[in-house]
Amino acid sequence: DAGVTQSPTHLIKTRGQQVTLRCSPKSGHDTVSWYQQALGQGPQFIFQYYEEEERQRGNFPDRFSGHQFPNYSSELNVNALLLGDSALYLCASSLAGQDLPEAFFGQGTRLTVV
């Protein structure tokens, strides 16, 4: 049973560029959340997708956008990259409607903006 998979694992981009990160949820999961983890910090919630719609959003600018596909996989897009966007981006999947849902995380995408 494949867990949460993310691609790519590492990425280097230049300021001002755009980037797309991808996530396939754990089998049977229908909800995907994205988190940004800066060095020395805990993961920070970006947004959550359920039934192909953004369900919740954290305190991130509109440069961060996403999408969920009918097969529940998801993309995170970041436009006009800033140096401060350099971080580990984590995708987590879960199953909606559960009383005590545990979110399962992927290994993350390390984004470096130069």
Add this chain to the structure above:
Amino acid sequence: DQQVKQNSPSLSVQEGRISILNCDYTNSMFDYFLWYKKYPAEGPTFLISISSIKDKNEDGRFTVFLNKSAKHLSLHIVPSQPGDSAVYFCAASEEYGGSQGNLIFGKGTKLSVKP
């Protein structure tokens, strides 16, 4: 304004002894709490959780205690093993639309278990 705080950045424990990791929160609407373990170059791995209606949950060597009046929870690992060395994150969430909402994480505590 941090809603979930882990005030100890690091903790060092001898193998076989108890490790106690602490976490405080400020949002009284949180109703679900989780602990994750993270090794370098890997994503966080779910460890154990507790609902706000309970004050203790145990799973093998891991026990989580919740004190709602103090807005405090702790993770006990007994006995500690060298393989437990990792960064431990405390996370909390509140109900959203009938399901659990997004997770709010602390900054983590790096546990080192020495042989």
